[in-house]
Amino acid sequence: MGPVTAADIALDIRDLRKAFGGVRAVDGCTLAFPRGKISGLIGPNGSGKTTTFNLLTGVAMPDSGQIFYKGEDLAGMKPYQVFRxxxxRTFQVTRVFREMTVLENMLxxxxxxxxxxxARARAYELIDFVSLTRLRGEYAGRLSYGQQKLLEFARALMTDPEVILLDEPAAGVNRTLLxxxxxxIHGLQERGKTIVIVEHDMNVIMNHCARIFVMDYGVKIAEGPPAEIQKDERVIEAYFGRRRG
Amino acid sequence: MEKSDVRSLYLLAAFLVCAYSLPFLIGIQFGTVRADEQWFAYLATVVFAGILQGGVYAMFAVGLTLIFGVMRIINAAHGEMVMMGAYLTWVAFFYLGVDPLLALVFTLPIAFLLGVALQKVLLNAVVGQPELTALLVTFGLGLTMIYVAELIFTTDFRTIPYAPQTVQVTRTIAVGQNKLISFVMAVSISAAVYLFLKFSRLGKAIRATALNAEVAMVCGINVQRIYLVTTGIAVALAVAGGALVSIQFGFNPETGVVYTLQAFAIVILGGRGHYVGALIGGLMLAVLENLVSLMIPNGTAAVELAAYGLMIFVLLIRPGGLMGVKEA
Amino acid sequence: MATHEHVRNVLLLAALAVVLAVLPPALSVYLKSFVMFTMMYVVLALSWNIISGFTGYTSFGHVAFYGIGAYTCAVLVADHGWHWISTLVVAAALAVVVAVAIGYPVLRLKGPYFAIAMLGTAEGTRVVVTVWDSLTHGGLGISFPSVENSLETYYAMLVVMLMTILVAYIVGHSRFGIRLNAIREDEGAAEVLGINATAYKLAAFALSAMFPAVAGGIQAYKVLYIDPPSVFFVQITIAMALMSMLGGKGTVIGPVVGAVLLYSAQELTWVNFPTAHLIAYGLFIIVIARFMPRGLIGFAIDRGWVRKGMVH
Incomplete structure (x- = not known):
């Protein structure tokens, strides 16, 4: 894969910063997620991946920096504005609406x-897509964890979004479901969607992502296709050299 | 400290300046502010009385903040417990002829046991549940207490005539003896509780549980027992507050709501679960209330607004209060 | 929900309307007023339910809107000679304005802090009404010119109740209502999924403030005398909350059932035990919050008598 040109970039993040108290969770991070590809965002615990997702989706306010999407800066927008x-996105720990039925979660x-x-037709179609048809009228809180992950995934697709951010989709999901x-996810990519996955399961990342971004201490330390990343000294050091909890 | 944190602290300070100058402005409007010597004497007296009253407020607010700190339960029945304390003292005084302060010797243990029972029967079940469940349960408890009190004592206002003489503190300031006694008692009780929390084994265990119940449990602290003791102390503080209020002001079953809101206002102003914050908050609220009653004609109704206004604005400007508790 | 179910429900509502409309000649004065107050509590409980049941923002101060409505009606009729029906429109509008003004800051507070802030708001409103005596006659209260009005107020309340039920039904079974539910379940997630929570909450709050104000106005005209303690009575808020919780908050039928059951029970007991029913209120809240947070309707759902969710 050659160098990425500006036209191929879906989300262009420049010098993003966010501090919580004295902790600089994201510290001048610059990332460019390619359009229509599956990207992986990895890094040791506490390296700023989820915070980056939060900044991208308006859940947290960046201290400084820009997030360009279709020529517009998303930094500082409210979550619903980013969504529209x-x-x-999905969440690391599922956030389905527990006392609403599967169908209501979608609608x-x-x-x-x-x-x-x-809207209904779309909801039915997506519920079928993730094989929850029989559970359509059940409270989301009564679904198994894996089923909740599927519901959350399906829910994120209701409006046919361009960019889908998945925060640890594999965590707590059994092999078959995964x-x-x-x-x-591949089906979506083939339809031209941009997908970014934060994941700890390296098999998922290495086998399914076209491009991988590695963060540590709130900055990007490496970027490239899986084969390169696996050999990258800085990545190995970040993971094994001075591992922290 | 984060930037937004500093900013909200400034905002809060600005708000408080406005809140304290408002009674003066209204007073000027109505002509109750006169810059002569006699008026300044009034002012000094009112502020001094406010500080005395604040000590009592702070004491019962500490009970509220203690329960919140340890169990994350907002006790909406706290004011009714204060009211209960007032009636216990009243009964002791009129039917048994016991001195209101002496009565504390047996009302406080009773209150402690009631608190333990309350924890066992009702509150243990709501620890760890959504905050709203606990709020609804204690709210229901408060209502039940109000109406039980009405059934027994009717809605008539009661007062306890106790040490009504005034004491000349300085040349210009004279306050009721009962107020001075109340303040001294409140400070002693608060100090005792503070020392208990700070230095005793059990007190340290309570603070540890407040910081993190799970860790406390792992460290071998019997958290269930801590909960019992905490609620016991909190109810005892409320009842002690009731006793000290009862010798200064009239009360009826429904005044409990006012105490609840005052305690909320104090705790929110000081910072939830924050002990010193509650003391500062108590003083600030009481001084403000007294200023309002001095400056604003028909002030008794408006006094209540002080607590509500303070509470709502602090919640909006800086939910963590003066001491900056981190929470949405 | 399939269309035929909506048709069935609307027909049921129409049938109820007809029955209640032809009933008055058969009713004694006491029963007429009993039915009217039952309808009033249906209005109050259903309205409270829109912000607190659907949206999850438990209001401990909803009586503020009821009181504002009562005072609007009283001031305009007694001091300015308006026709009482026209004051109800003003009451509704004023309640919406106040709800938006208060709601914009206060709805930023979460869970218990919103509840407490609303408790304070209601008390604050009562104090303001008491102190502002040039407009409200303060603690003296306001008397209406005495007229026989039991039939007018009965029908007015009937119309308001039908409107409230209809609005609650439409809200409950629409995507607007589902989005309110989403805010209740997880506001952060709802925003990430494109729901402008601030706007939705304000809309729900305004809706839930409007009907209690109208009901308060009708009630004021019915009893012909109001003063601050009687229309800013904390117990009215409690009744709204308790009725919704008993029947099942977050549903349409729940608050209706709760209001009818609880108001009837209260009427039956209070004559003999004036304070006992209030004590029972307190205990009831504890029991419901603690043991059956989803109310009677939750019971029915668990047994499969009612389907889960509002939209099928």
Whole structure:
């Protein structure tokens, strides 16, 4: 894979910073996620991956820096504003709406200008897509953890977003379900979606991502295709050289 | 400290300056502010009385903050417990002829045991549940207490005539003996509780549980027992507060709501779960209330607004209060 | 929900309307007023339920809007000679304005802090109404010119109740309502999924403030005398909350059932035990919050009598 040009970039993050008290969680991070590809964002615990996702989706306010998407700076926008521009995410620990049914979980995430009938059709289709058809009328809180992950994933797709950020999709999901989930992710990529995965399971990252970004201490320390990253001295050092809890 | 943290502290300071100058401005409007010597004597007296009253407020607010700190339970029945303390003292005084302060010798142990029972029967079940469940449960408890009190004592206002003489503190300041006695008692009790929390084994265990219940458990602290003791102490503080309030002001079953809101305002101003914050908050609220009652004609109703206003604005400007508790 | 279910439910509501409309001639004065107050509590409980049940922002101060409505009606009728029906529109509008003004800052508070702030707001409103005696006559209260009005107020309350039920039903079964539920379940996640929580919460709050104000106005006209303690009575908020919780908050039928059951029980007991029913209120809240947070409807759902969720 050659160098990435500006036109191929979906999300262009420049010099992003965020400190919590004295801790600089993200400390001048510059990342460019390629359009229509699956990217992996990895790094040791506490390296700033989830904070980066939070900054991208408006959940946290960056102290400084820019996030360009389609020529617009997303930094400082409210979460719902970011969402309406076509960027969606899932959470490390699932956040389904527990006392709402599976169908209701899906229906609350419809674009404002879509009619109820269209929204319903889309919800049914996606519920089938993640094989939760039989559980449509069940409370989301009563689903197994893996099923909740699938629901959250399906819910994120309701508005047919351009960019999908997945925070540890494999955690707590059994092997069979994980294979399904990965197949779905590849299906999305083939339809031209941009996908970014934060994941600790290196098999998932190395086998499924086109490009990998490595963070440590809030900055990007390496970037490249899996084969390169696996050999990269800095990455190995970050993971094994001075590992921290 | 984060930038936003500093900013909200400045905002809070600005708000407090406004809150304290407001009674003066209204007073000027109504002509109750006169810059003569007699008025300044009033002012000094009122501020001094406010400080005395604040000591009592702070004491019962500490009970609220203690329960919150240790169990994350917002006790909406705290004011009713203060009210209960007032009635216990009243009964002891009128039916048994016991001196209100002497009565504390047996009302406090009773209150402690009631607190333990309350924890066992009701609150243990809501520890760790959503905060709202605990709030609803204690709110229901408070209502039950109000109406039980109405059934027994009716809604008539009661007062306890106790040490009504005034004491000349300085040349210009004279306050009721009962207020001075209350303050001294409140400070002694607060100091005792503070020393207990700071230095005794059990007190340290309580603080450890407040910091992190799970870690405390791993360190071999019997958290269940800590909960019992905490609620016991909190109810005892409320009842002691009630006793000290009862010898200064009239009360009826419904005044409990006012105490609850005062305690909330103090705790929120000082910072939830923060002991010293509660002391500062208590003084600040009481001084403000007394300023309002001095400056604003028909001030008794407006006094209540001081607590509500303080509480709501602090919640909005800086939910963590003066001591900056980190929480949304 | 399939269309035929909506049709069935609307027909049921129409049937209820017809029954209640032809009932008055058969009712004694006492029963007429009993039915009217039952309808009023249906309005109050359902309205409270929109912000506190659907959206999860438990209001301990909703009586503020009821009181504002009562005072709007009283001041305009007694001091300015308005026709009482026209004051209800003003009451509704004023309640919405106040709800937006208060809600914008206060709805930023979460869970118990919102509840406490609302408790303070209601008390604060009462104090302001008491102190502002040039407008409200302060603690003296306001008397209306005495007229026989039991039939007018009965029908007015009936109309308001039907409107409230209809609005609650539409909200409950729409995507608007589901989004309110999403805010209740996890506000942060709801925002990440494109829901402008601030706007939705304000809309829900304004809706839930409007009908209690109208009900308060009708009630004021019905009893012909109001003063601050009687219309800013904490117990009215408690009743709203308790009725919703008993029936099942977050549903449409729950608060209706809760209001009818609880108000009837209260009427039956209070004559003999004036304080006992208030004590029972307190104990009831404890029991429901502690043991059946989803109310009677939760019971029915667990047994499979009612389907889960609002939208099917």
């Amino acid at each position: 521009r076509g960027i969606t 609350c995430v419809t674009a404002l200008n879509v009619s109820e009938r269209v 294979q399904d989930l990965l197949a779905h």
